Amino acid sequence: MSTVAAASEWLGNPASPEDKDALFARLSARFGDRLSRSEVLREQHANTLTWLKVQAPDAVLFAETTEEVSEAVSACAAARVPVIPFGVGTSLEGQLNAPFGGLSLDLSRMNAILAVHENDLDCAVQAGVTRKQLNAHLRDTGLFFPVDPGADASLGGMGATRASGTNAVRYGTMRDAVLGLTAVLADGRIVTTGGRARKSAAGYDLTRLLVGSEGTLGVITELTLKLYGIPETILSGVCPFETLEGACNATIAALQMGLPLARIELLDEVQVRGCNAYSKLSLPETPTLFLEFHGSEAGAREQVETFAAIAEAEGGGALDWAERPEDRNRLWQARHDAYWAARGLRPGGDLIATDVCVPISALAACVAETKQDIERLGLLAPIVGHVGDGNFHVMPLIDPDSAEERTRVRAFLDRLVDRALRFEGTCTGEHGIGQGKIGYLVAEHGAGVDVMIAIKKALDPLNILNPGKIFAAGY
The missing domain is CATH 3.40.462.10 (FAD-linked oxidases, C-terminal domain)
Known part of the structure; x- marks a missing residue:
C-alpha cells in the first residue's frame, strides 16, 4: 500500500475536493474574511525552514477564541478534513506541513494575556502570545518567563513542541514551565488540564501528554505558566x-x-x-x-x-x-x-x-x-x-x-x-519529530512507539489532527 493510501485509510474515507469546498464555504460564511484560500497565505502557513518540500493546506482560518477553535475542529471532524495548528511558523521539522491538505488553524490573533498572579509566580495566556510579548508585559512586575528558544515563538507552539532554549540549564523547558492548559480535542471537545497548584497527584498527567504532542492530540488554546523573579x-x-x-x-x-x-x-x-x-x-x-x-x-x-x-x-x-x-x-x-x-x-x-x-x-x-x-x-x-x-x-x-x-x-x-x-541520548532535544525525524522514532523508543500510536488513535481515531507528523503514514 502506498504511503498516501495508507494514511488516507486512517483518515477514515477523507473528504473529497467537493466536500472540502463545501466545508470551506460554510466556514467562510461563518468567519468571513478570517477564512482565506489565498495561495500565498497557504504556502506561508506551511513554511518548513528545512529541505522538506512545502505542502500547503487547502485553507487558513484565523481563530480568536477557544470556542471558535472548537467550532472549526468539530466541522472539520464531521467532514474528515485535517487540521494543522499554526502559531508563528518557527518550528523546524515540518510540523506545519499539510501532506493531506486540510485547514491551517492560525492562533496568532489569540494573543491576550489573561492574568498575572505576581504573588504565586504564574500567569495565564492565550496560545498566540509570544514569549517577547509576555516578557514585555511582565517587565514592571519584576518577573519574567525564562524559556527562550531564540525565535519569538508563540507560547502555544512552544508548548506543543515542548520547546527549550538557552535558559534551560537553570529554568528547564516547556515541560517544566506549563502548569496547566486548555486544549480542543479532535472531536471539538474543550478540556482543561492541570491548574495553578505547583504539584498534583490527581489522575493522569494530561498536561504533560499534550505538551510536546506537536498538535497531533489536541489544539492548545490557553496555558498557565510558571514565572520567575528577575535576578538582582x-x-x-x-x-x-x-x-x-x-x-x-x-x-x-x-x-x-x-x-x-x-x-x-x-x-x-x-x-x-x-x-x-x-x-x-x-x-x-x-x-x-x-x-x-x-x-x-x-x-x-x-x-x-x-x-x-x-x-x-x-x-x-x-x-x-x-x-x-x-x-x-x-x-x-x-x-x-x-x-x-x-x-x-x-x-x-x-x-x-x-x-x-x-x-x-x-x-x-x-x-x-x-x-x-x-x-x-x-x-x-x-x-x-x-x-x-x-x-x-x-x-x-x-x-x-x-x-x-x-x-x-x-x-x-x-x-x-x-x-x-x-551515548544513550535522543534524536532531538527540542526540535521535535514532525516529518523530518519520523524515521528515528522507532530506533529510539522501540515498542514505546506502539503505545504512542494507541494514545493517538484513542484521542484522534480519524487522524485529523496534524496527520503525517511524529508517526509514519499508515499507523
Whole structure:
C-alpha cells in the first residue's frame, strides 16, 4: 500500500475536493474574511525552514477564541478534513506541513494575556502570545518567563513542541514551565488540564501528554505558566577555547561542581566566523562559550571567577564579561541569530538545522566525533548548542542542486542520530519529530512507539489532527 493510501485509510474515507469546498464555504460564511484560500497565505502557513518540500493546506482560518477553535475542529471532524495548528511558523521539522491538505488553524490573533498572579509566580495566556510579548508585559512586575528558544515563538507552539532554549540549564523547558492548559480535542471537545497548584497527584498527567504532542492530540488554546523573579544581577561572558573538547569539558566540570549557570552556549569556530560577519562581532574564531550568570551582585561575580578558573584548566582563554544590558543583549542577539549567520556562510545554499541531546558526561565525546565526521565528509556544518543540558545543533549547508551533497548530508544526519543514541541520548532535544525525524522514532523508543500510536488513535481515531507528523503514514 502506498504511503498516501495508507494514511488516507486512517483518515477514515477523507473528504473529497467537493466536500472540502463545501466545508470551506460554510466556514467562510461563518468567519468571513478570517477564512482565506489565498495561495500565498497557504504556502506561508506551511513554511518548513528545512529541505522538506512545502505542502500547503487547502485553507487558513484565523481563530480568536477557544470556542471558535472548537467550532472549526468539530466541522472539520464531521467532514474528515485535517487540521494543522499554526502559531508563528518557527518550528523546524515540518510540523506545519499539510501532506493531506486540510485547514491551517492560525492562533496568532489569540494573543491576550489573561492574568498575572505576581504573588504565586504564574500567569495565564492565550496560545498566540509570544514569549517577547509576555516578557514585555511582565517587565514592571519584576518577573519574567525564562524559556527562550531564540525565535519569538508563540507560547502555544512552544508548548506543543515542548520547546527549550538557552535558559534551560537553570529554568528547564516547556515541560517544566506549563502548569496547566486548555486544549480542543479532535472531536471539538474543550478540556482543561492541570491548574495553578505547583504539584498534583490527581489522575493522569494530561498536561504533560499534550505538551510536546506537536498538535497531533489536541489544539492548545490557553496555558498557565510558571514565572520567575528577575535576578538582582545578570552577568554575561564570552570565553574562547583551544578545542571543542575543552569547551565541553569546562561545561561538564562547572555543572558537576554545582555552579548555578543560567545559560551556557557553545559555538564552534565555523559558527563564530558566521556570527562575526552577520552580527558585527570581533570574537576570536575558535570554539567559544557564551555564558550568563544570575544572582546577587556578589554571588554572580563569584560564579564568574569560579568559571574562569575552570575554563583556564581546560584550555580556555580570558573570560570577557559584560554587565550593561545593551552589551548583554547584543551578545545574546548574536547567539539567537546563529541560524541566519550560518546561512550567510554559503549564500544561495540550503541550511539543514538538526539537533540531538546526550547525557552531559557524553557531551565532549559526542561533539568530538561529530566534528570529525563533518571534517571527513568535507561539509560546511556549524555546531552550536545548549551544552548545559547536553543539547547541540548541527547546521549543514549544501548546494540545493547537488544530489551527491544531499546524499552525503543524509548519511551524516543518520550517523549523528545513531551516535546520540549510542551515548544513550535522543534524536532531538527540542526540535521535535514532525516529518523530518519520523524515521528515528522507532530506533529510539522501540515498542514505546506502539503505545504512542494507541494514545493517538484513542484521542484522534480519524487522524485529523496534524496527520503525517511524529508517526509514519499508515499507523
